Amino acid sequence: MTPETLMLYHSPTSPNSRRVRIFLTEKDLKVPLVAVDLGRGEQHSEAYRAINPRGVVPTLVLEDGTAIGEVPAIMRCLDEAFPDKPLLGATPVDKGLIAMWERWAELEGFAAVMEGVRNKIPGLRGRAIAGPHDYEQIPALVDRSALRVKNFFADLNQRLGQVSYVAGGRYSAADITALATVDFAKALELSVPADHAALNRWYESVSSRPSAAA
Amino acid sequence: LKLYHSSGSPNSRRVRILIAEKDLDIELAPVDLGAKEEFSDAYRAINPRAVVPTHVLDNGTAIGEVPAIMRYLDEAYPKVPLLGATPKEKALITMWERRAELEGFALRRRAFDIYREMQRMRRTRLRRIRDQLSFALRSVLAHKSRTARENPHDCPNPPTGLLS
Numbered sequence: 516m517t518p519e520t521l522m523l524y525h526s527p528t529s530p531n532s533r534r535v536r537i538f539l540t541e542k543d544l545k546v547p548l549v550a551v552d553l554g555r556g557e558q559h560s561e562a563y564r565a566i567n568p569r570g571v572v573p574t575l576v577l578e579d580g581t582a583i584g585e586v587p588a589i590m591r592c593l594d595e596a597f598p599d600k601p602l603l604g605a606t607p608v609d610k611g612l613i614a615m616w617e618r619w620a621e622l623e624g625f626a627a628v629m630e631g632v633r634n635k636i637p638g639l640r641g642r643a644i645a646g647p648h649d650y651e652q653i654p655a656l657v658d659r660s661a662l663r664v665k666n667f668f669a670d671l672n673q674r675l676g677q678v679s680y681v682a683g684g685r686y687s688a689a690d691i692t693a694l695a696t697v698d699f700a701k702a703l704e705l706s707v708p709a710d711h712a713a714l715n716r717w718y719e720s721v722s723s724r725p726s727a728a729a
Numbered sequence: 730l731k732l733y734h735s736s737g738s739p740n741s742r743r744v745r746i747l748i749a750e751k752d753l754d755i756e757l758a759p760v761d762l763g764a765k766e767e768f769s770d771a772y773r774a775i776n777p778r779a780v781v782p783t784h785v786l787d788n789g790t791a792i793g794e795v796p797a798i799m800r801y802l803d804e805a806y807p808k809v810p811l812l813g814a815t816p817k818e819k820a821l822i823t824m825w826e827r828r829a830e831l832e833g834f835a836l837r838r839r840a841f842d843i844y845r846e847m848q849r850m851r852r853t854r855l856r857r858i859r860d861q862l863s864f865a866l867r868s869v870l871a872h873k874s875r876t877a878r879e880n881p882h883d884c885p886n887p888p889t890g891l892l893s
Contacts, residue, residue, distance in 0.1 A: 583820045592820030611792040611801025618794045
Protein backbone atom coordinates (compact mmCIF):
# COMPACT_ATOMS: atom_id res chain seq x y z
CA MET A 516 0.00 0.00 0.00
CA THR A 517 1.36 3.44 -0.95
CA PRO A 518 -0.42 6.77 -0.32
CA GLU A 519 -0.76 7.68 -3.99
CA THR A 520 -2.68 4.46 -4.78
CA LEU A 521 -5.42 5.41 -2.27
CA MET A 522 -8.31 7.82 -2.77
CA LEU A 523 -10.15 9.81 -0.14
CA TYR A 524 -13.72 10.81 -0.99
CA HIS A 525 -14.42 13.84 1.18
CA SER A 526 -16.12 17.21 1.34
CA PRO A 527 -14.12 20.39 2.00
CA THR A 528 -16.82 21.59 4.43
CA SER A 529 -17.48 18.32 6.28
CA PRO A 530 -16.01 18.20 9.82
CA ASN A 531 -15.74 14.39 9.61
CA SER A 532 -13.72 14.74 6.40
CA ARG A 533 -11.53 17.29 8.15
CA ARG A 534 -10.66 14.77 10.88
CA VAL A 535 -9.15 12.52 8.19
CA ARG A 536 -7.47 15.41 6.31
CA ILE A 537 -5.73 16.58 9.52
CA PHE A 538 -4.69 12.96 10.17
CA LEU A 539 -3.18 12.66 6.66
CA THR A 540 -1.33 15.97 7.01
CA GLU A 541 0.12 15.04 10.40
CA LYS A 542 1.41 11.76 8.94
CA ASP A 543 2.61 13.55 5.79
CA LEU A 544 0.68 11.17 3.50
CA LYS A 545 -0.16 12.54 0.05
CA VAL A 546 -3.42 10.74 -0.65
CA PRO A 547 -5.40 11.98 -3.70
CA LEU A 548 -8.64 13.71 -2.65
CA VAL A 549 -11.95 13.44 -4.51
CA ALA A 550 -14.55 16.04 -3.53
CA VAL A 551 -18.17 14.91 -3.07
CA ASP A 552 -20.66 17.78 -3.54
CA LEU A 553 -22.93 17.53 -0.50
CA GLY A 554 -24.86 20.65 -1.58
CA ARG A 555 -26.05 18.80 -4.66
CA GLY A 556 -26.72 15.58 -2.74
CA GLU A 557 -23.94 13.74 -4.56
CA GLN A 558 -23.42 11.51 -1.50
CA HIS A 559 -26.80 9.90 -2.24
CA SER A 560 -25.98 9.15 -5.89
CA GLU A 561 -25.86 5.53 -6.95
CA ALA A 562 -22.19 5.86 -7.85
CA TYR A 563 -21.26 7.06 -4.37
CA ARG A 564 -23.57 4.65 -2.54
CA ALA A 565 -21.81 1.83 -4.36
CA ILE A 566 -18.69 2.66 -2.33
CA ASN A 567 -20.47 3.86 0.82
CA PRO A 568 -23.99 2.41 1.32
CA ARG A 569 -24.59 4.81 4.23
CA GLY A 570 -24.26 7.77 1.85
CA VAL A 571 -21.87 9.71 4.07
CA VAL A 572 -18.36 11.16 3.68
CA PRO A 573 -15.50 10.43 4.07
CA THR A 574 -14.64 7.08 2.42
CA LEU A 575 -11.14 5.77 1.79
CA VAL A 576 -10.81 3.54 -1.29
CA LEU A 577 -7.83 1.19 -1.54
CA GLU A 578 -6.05 0.19 -4.74
CA ASP A 579 -8.01 -3.09 -4.98
CA GLY A 580 -11.31 -1.22 -4.68
CA THR A 581 -11.95 -2.02 -1.02
CA ALA A 582 -13.92 0.88 0.47
CA ILE A 583 -13.35 1.85 4.11
CA GLY A 584 -15.99 4.06 5.70
CA GLU A 585 -16.24 5.48 9.26
CA VAL A 586 -13.56 7.92 10.44
CA PRO A 587 -12.01 5.67 13.14
CA ALA A 588 -11.78 2.79 10.62
CA ILE A 589 -10.06 5.03 8.04
CA MET A 590 -7.63 6.28 10.70
CA ARG A 591 -6.96 2.67 11.77
CA CYS A 592 -6.21 1.64 8.18
CA LEU A 593 -3.78 4.54 7.65
CA ASP A 594 -1.98 4.17 10.99
CA GLU A 595 -1.51 0.41 10.56
CA ALA A 596 -0.43 0.63 6.91
CA PHE A 597 1.89 3.61 7.51
CA PRO A 598 3.20 3.18 11.07
CA ASP A 599 5.65 6.12 10.92
CA LYS A 600 4.45 8.94 13.19
CA PRO A 601 1.75 6.82 14.88
CA LEU A 602 -1.36 8.78 15.84
CA LEU A 603 -3.27 5.80 17.30
CA GLY A 604 -0.38 4.47 19.39
CA ALA A 605 2.44 2.01 18.76
CA THR A 606 1.97 -0.47 21.63
CA PRO A 607 -1.15 -2.43 22.69
CA VAL A 608 -1.59 -0.22 25.78
CA ASP A 609 -1.23 3.03 23.83
CA LYS A 610 -3.58 1.74 21.14
CA GLY A 611 -6.17 0.93 23.81
CA LEU A 612 -5.79 4.26 25.61
CA ILE A 613 -5.87 6.40 22.45
CA ALA A 614 -8.90 4.46 21.14
CA MET A 615 -10.58 5.24 24.48
CA TRP A 616 -9.83 8.98 24.45
CA GLU A 617 -10.55 9.44 20.74
CA ARG A 618 -13.91 7.73 21.25
CA TRP A 619 -14.59 9.86 24.32
CA ALA A 620 -13.93 13.06 22.32
CA GLU A 621 -16.13 11.78 19.51
CA LEU A 622 -19.12 10.52 21.52
CA GLU A 623 -19.21 13.26 24.17
CA GLY A 624 -17.94 16.16 22.06
CA PHE A 625 -18.17 15.72 18.31
CA ALA A 626 -21.44 13.73 18.35
CA ALA A 627 -23.04 16.25 20.72
CA VAL A 628 -22.25 19.12 18.31
CA MET A 629 -23.47 17.03 15.36
CA GLU A 630 -26.74 16.29 17.15
CA GLY A 631 -27.30 20.01 17.79
CA VAL A 632 -26.51 21.04 14.20
CA ARG A 633 -28.61 18.32 12.58
CA ASN A 634 -31.63 19.04 14.77
CA LYS A 635 -31.37 22.82 14.32
CA ILE A 636 -30.42 23.79 10.74
CA PRO A 637 -33.55 24.34 8.56
CA GLY A 638 -31.75 22.81 5.56
CA LEU A 639 -31.55 19.49 7.41
CA ARG A 640 -35.29 19.10 8.10
CA GLY A 641 -36.17 15.43 7.78
CA ARG A 642 -32.44 14.58 7.82
CA ALA A 643 -31.72 14.80 11.55
CA ILE A 644 -29.46 11.74 11.41
CA ALA A 645 -26.95 11.24 8.59
CA GLY A 646 -27.19 7.99 6.65
CA PRO A 647 -29.60 6.09 4.45
CA HIS A 648 -32.78 6.72 6.48
CA ASP A 649 -34.77 9.92 7.06
CA TYR A 650 -35.46 11.19 10.57
CA GLU A 651 -37.40 14.30 11.65
CA GLN A 652 -35.67 16.94 13.74
CA ILE A 653 -36.39 17.06 17.49
CA PRO A 654 -36.02 20.73 18.53
CA ALA A 655 -35.60 19.83 22.24
CA LEU A 656 -32.34 18.08 21.38
CA VAL A 657 -30.76 21.41 20.37
CA ASP A 658 -30.81 22.68 23.96
CA ARG A 659 -29.62 19.35 25.32
CA SER A 660 -26.75 19.34 22.82
CA ALA A 661 -25.67 22.80 23.99
CA LEU A 662 -25.56 21.48 27.55
CA ARG A 663 -23.59 18.40 26.47
CA VAL A 664 -21.05 20.56 24.61
CA LYS A 665 -20.72 22.85 27.64
CA ASN A 666 -20.04 19.82 29.86
CA PHE A 667 -17.59 18.43 27.30
CA PHE A 668 -15.63 21.69 27.30
CA ALA A 669 -15.50 21.65 31.12
CA ASP A 670 -14.39 17.98 31.25
CA LEU A 671 -11.82 18.55 28.50
CA ASN A 672 -10.49 21.62 30.34
CA GLN A 673 -10.07 19.55 33.49
CA ARG A 674 -8.32 16.77 31.56
CA LEU A 675 -5.93 19.22 29.88
CA GLY A 676 -5.09 20.66 33.28
CA GLN A 677 -3.52 17.27 34.08
CA VAL A 678 -1.92 16.25 30.76
CA SER A 679 -0.52 18.11 27.72
CA TYR A 680 -2.65 16.33 25.12
CA VAL A 681 -6.05 14.63 25.21
CA ALA A 682 -4.70 11.07 25.40
CA GLY A 683 -1.69 11.94 27.56
CA GLY A 684 1.81 13.16 26.80
CA ARG A 685 1.73 13.10 23.00
CA TYR A 686 -0.35 14.53 20.15
CA SER A 687 -2.72 11.84 18.86
CA ALA A 688 -5.93 11.18 16.94
CA ALA A 689 -7.80 12.15 20.12
CA ASP A 690 -6.49 15.72 19.71
CA ILE A 691 -7.65 15.76 16.09
CA THR A 692 -11.21 14.82 17.04
CA ALA A 693 -11.24 17.29 19.95
CA LEU A 694 -9.93 20.11 17.72
CA ALA A 695 -12.52 19.34 15.03
CA THR A 696 -15.17 19.44 17.78
CA VAL A 697 -14.16 22.87 19.14
CA ASP A 698 -14.21 24.36 15.62
CA PHE A 699 -17.46 22.57 14.64
CA ALA A 700 -19.15 23.93 17.79
CA LYS A 701 -18.90 27.44 16.30
CA ALA A 702 -21.77 26.35 14.00
CA LEU A 703 -23.92 26.30 17.15
CA GLU A 704 -22.39 29.60 18.34
CA LEU A 705 -20.76 27.73 21.19
CA SER A 706 -17.20 28.73 22.07
CA VAL A 707 -14.75 27.75 24.79
CA PRO A 708 -15.32 29.95 27.87
CA ALA A 709 -12.39 32.32 28.59
CA ASP A 710 -11.90 30.83 32.08
CA HIS A 711 -11.09 27.36 30.62
CA ALA A 712 -7.37 28.21 30.68
CA ALA A 713 -5.97 24.73 30.00
CA LEU A 714 -8.37 24.09 27.12
CA ASN A 715 -7.65 27.50 25.58
CA ARG A 716 -3.91 26.93 25.85
CA TRP A 717 -4.23 23.49 24.21
CA TYR A 718 -6.52 24.87 21.48
CA GLU A 719 -4.01 27.57 20.58
CA SER A 720 -1.23 25.00 20.44
CA VAL A 721 -2.99 22.39 18.24
CA SER A 722 -4.52 25.10 16.01
CA SER A 723 -1.06 26.48 15.25
CA ARG A 724 0.10 23.15 13.78
CA PRO A 725 0.10 23.26 9.96
CA SER A 726 -2.33 20.30 9.90
CA ALA A 727 -5.11 22.44 11.41
CA ALA A 728 -5.52 24.17 8.05
CA ALA A 729 -6.35 20.86 6.32
CA LEU B 730 -5.53 -8.24 34.39
CA LYS B 731 -9.01 -7.62 35.67
CA LEU B 732 -12.28 -6.85 33.90
CA TYR B 733 -14.78 -4.83 35.90
CA HIS B 734 -18.15 -5.80 34.47
CA SER B 735 -21.79 -6.52 35.24
CA SER B 736 -23.42 -9.81 34.32
CA GLY B 737 -26.58 -7.97 33.20
CA SER B 738 -24.77 -5.35 31.10
CA PRO B 739 -24.82 -5.92 27.30
CA ASN B 740 -21.63 -3.83 26.90
CA SER B 741 -19.86 -6.06 29.43
CA ARG B 742 -21.12 -9.08 27.50
CA ARG B 743 -19.46 -7.84 24.29
CA VAL B 744 -16.08 -7.98 26.05
CA ARG B 745 -16.83 -11.32 27.79
CA ILE B 746 -17.64 -12.91 24.40
CA LEU B 747 -14.36 -11.58 22.96
CA ILE B 748 -12.41 -12.96 25.94
CA ALA B 749 -14.09 -16.36 25.54
CA GLU B 750 -13.47 -16.45 21.78
CA LYS B 751 -9.81 -15.62 22.36
CA ASP B 752 -9.64 -18.10 25.24
CA LEU B 753 -7.99 -15.60 27.62
CA ASP B 754 -7.70 -16.07 31.34
CA ILE B 755 -8.87 -12.77 32.80
CA GLU B 756 -10.25 -12.22 36.27
CA LEU B 757 -13.81 -10.84 36.34
CA ALA B 758 -14.72 -8.29 39.01
CA PRO B 759 -18.49 -7.73 39.25
CA VAL B 760 -19.83 -4.18 39.68
CA ASP B 761 -23.32 -4.09 41.22
CA LEU B 762 -25.28 -1.69 39.00
CA GLY B 763 -28.43 -2.34 41.04
CA ALA B 764 -26.68 -0.90 44.10
CA LYS B 765 -25.23 1.91 41.91
CA GLU B 766 -21.72 0.74 42.66
CA GLU B 767 -20.55 2.27 39.36
CA PHE B 768 -21.00 5.74 40.90
CA SER B 769 -18.88 4.95 43.95
CA ASP B 770 -15.64 6.90 44.47
CA ALA B 771 -13.68 3.65 44.21
CA TYR B 772 -15.10 2.78 40.80
CA ARG B 773 -14.95 6.36 39.48
CA ALA B 774 -11.26 6.35 40.30
CA ILE B 775 -10.77 3.75 37.56
CA ASN B 776 -13.56 4.93 35.23
CA PRO B 777 -14.53 8.62 35.59
CA ARG B 778 -17.48 8.06 33.21
CA ALA B 779 -18.89 5.60 35.77
CA VAL B 780 -19.84 2.95 33.22
CA VAL B 781 -18.96 -0.73 32.81
CA PRO B 782 -16.91 -2.41 31.53
CA THR B 783 -13.37 -1.25 32.44
CA HIS B 784 -10.23 -3.29 31.89
CA VAL B 785 -7.44 -2.73 34.43
CA LEU B 786 -3.86 -3.81 33.74
CA ASP B 787 -1.38 -5.07 36.32
CA ASN B 788 0.26 -1.63 36.56
CA GLY B 789 -3.12 -0.01 37.29
CA THR B 790 -3.72 1.45 33.81
CA ALA B 791 -7.48 1.53 33.24
CA ILE B 792 -8.96 1.19 29.76
CA GLY B 793 -12.63 2.04 29.27
CA GLU B 794 -14.91 1.93 26.19
CA VAL B 795 -15.69 -1.45 24.63
CA PRO B 796 -13.87 -0.94 21.28
CA ALA B 797 -10.77 0.33 23.16
CA ILE B 798 -10.75 -2.72 25.46
CA MET B 799 -11.16 -5.00 22.44
CA ARG B 800 -8.33 -3.17 20.67
CA TYR B 801 -6.00 -3.59 23.64
CA LEU B 802 -6.77 -7.30 24.05
CA ASP B 803 -6.47 -8.08 20.35
CA GLU B 804 -3.14 -6.24 20.04
CA ALA B 805 -1.70 -7.69 23.26
CA TYR B 806 -2.89 -11.26 22.48
CA PRO B 807 -2.78 -11.52 18.67
CA LYS B 808 -2.94 -15.31 18.50
CA VAL B 809 -6.65 -15.50 17.69
CA PRO B 810 -7.27 -12.12 16.02
CA LEU B 811 -10.86 -10.90 16.17
CA LEU B 812 -10.16 -7.35 14.98
CA GLY B 813 -8.02 -8.36 12.01
CA ALA B 814 -4.35 -9.11 11.41
CA THR B 815 -3.51 -6.79 8.49
CA PRO B 816 -4.19 -3.05 8.07
CA LYS B 817 -7.00 -3.80 5.61
CA GLU B 818 -8.64 -6.41 7.86
CA LYS B 819 -8.34 -4.11 10.87
CA ALA B 820 -9.99 -1.27 8.95
CA LEU B 821 -12.85 -3.42 7.61
CA ILE B 822 -13.60 -4.96 10.99
CA THR B 823 -13.42 -1.57 12.73
CA MET B 824 -15.90 -0.25 10.15
CA TRP B 825 -18.40 -3.12 10.50
CA GLU B 826 -18.12 -3.37 14.26
CA ARG B 827 -18.80 0.36 14.48
CA ARG B 828 -21.75 0.21 12.09
CA ALA B 829 -23.18 -2.71 14.06
CA GLU B 830 -22.77 -0.66 17.22
CA LEU B 831 -24.10 2.69 15.97
CA GLU B 832 -26.89 1.34 13.75
CA GLY B 833 -27.76 -1.93 15.45
CA PHE B 834 -31.44 -1.67 14.62
CA ALA B 835 -30.78 -1.99 10.89
CA LEU B 836 -29.25 -5.36 11.60
CA ARG B 837 -30.86 -7.47 8.91
CA ARG B 838 -29.52 -5.21 6.18
CA ARG B 839 -26.08 -5.38 7.81
CA ALA B 840 -26.36 -9.14 8.11
CA PHE B 841 -27.10 -9.37 4.41
CA ASP B 842 -24.16 -7.12 3.53
CA ILE B 843 -21.87 -9.18 5.74
CA TYR B 844 -23.20 -12.37 4.19
CA ARG B 845 -22.42 -11.09 0.68
CA GLU B 846 -18.98 -9.99 1.84
CA MET B 847 -18.43 -13.47 3.33
CA GLN B 848 -19.48 -15.12 0.06
CA ARG B 849 -17.03 -12.90 -1.81
CA MET B 850 -14.29 -13.79 0.65
CA ARG B 851 -15.03 -17.50 0.40
CA ARG B 852 -14.41 -17.18 -3.32
CA THR B 853 -11.14 -15.35 -2.77
CA ARG B 854 -10.21 -17.83 -0.03
CA LEU B 855 -9.76 -15.18 2.61
CA ARG B 856 -10.93 -17.66 5.16
CA ARG B 857 -9.49 -15.85 8.13
CA ILE B 858 -11.33 -12.59 7.54
CA ARG B 859 -14.49 -14.54 6.88
CA ASP B 860 -14.25 -16.19 10.27
CA GLN B 861 -13.68 -12.84 11.93
CA LEU B 862 -16.68 -11.29 10.23
CA SER B 863 -18.68 -14.33 11.22
CA PHE B 864 -17.68 -13.72 14.81
CA ALA B 865 -18.63 -10.05 14.58
CA LEU B 866 -21.99 -10.99 13.13
CA ARG B 867 -22.72 -13.64 15.73
CA SER B 868 -21.87 -11.36 18.60
CA VAL B 869 -24.01 -8.59 17.15
CA LEU B 870 -26.90 -10.97 16.54
CA ALA B 871 -26.67 -12.22 20.09
CA HIS B 872 -26.61 -8.65 21.33
CA LYS B 873 -29.30 -7.17 19.15
CA SER B 874 -31.61 -10.04 18.28
CA ARG B 875 -34.58 -8.68 20.19
CA THR B 876 -34.22 -5.21 18.71
CA ALA B 877 -33.95 -6.69 15.24
CA ARG B 878 -37.13 -8.71 15.71
CA GLU B 879 -38.97 -5.61 16.80
CA ASN B 880 -37.80 -3.59 13.82
CA PRO B 881 -38.49 -5.61 10.68
CA HIS B 882 -36.45 -3.98 7.98
CA ASP B 883 -37.30 -3.82 4.32
CA CYS B 884 -34.50 -5.90 2.87
CA PRO B 885 -33.92 -9.47 1.76
CA ASN B 886 -33.66 -12.08 4.49
CA PRO B 887 -30.15 -13.37 5.03
CA PRO B 888 -30.09 -16.81 3.46
CA THR B 889 -30.45 -19.69 5.88
CA GLY B 890 -27.20 -21.23 6.96
CA LEU B 891 -25.69 -17.80 7.54
CA LEU B 892 -25.35 -18.36 11.25
CA SER B 893 -23.93 -21.84 11.06
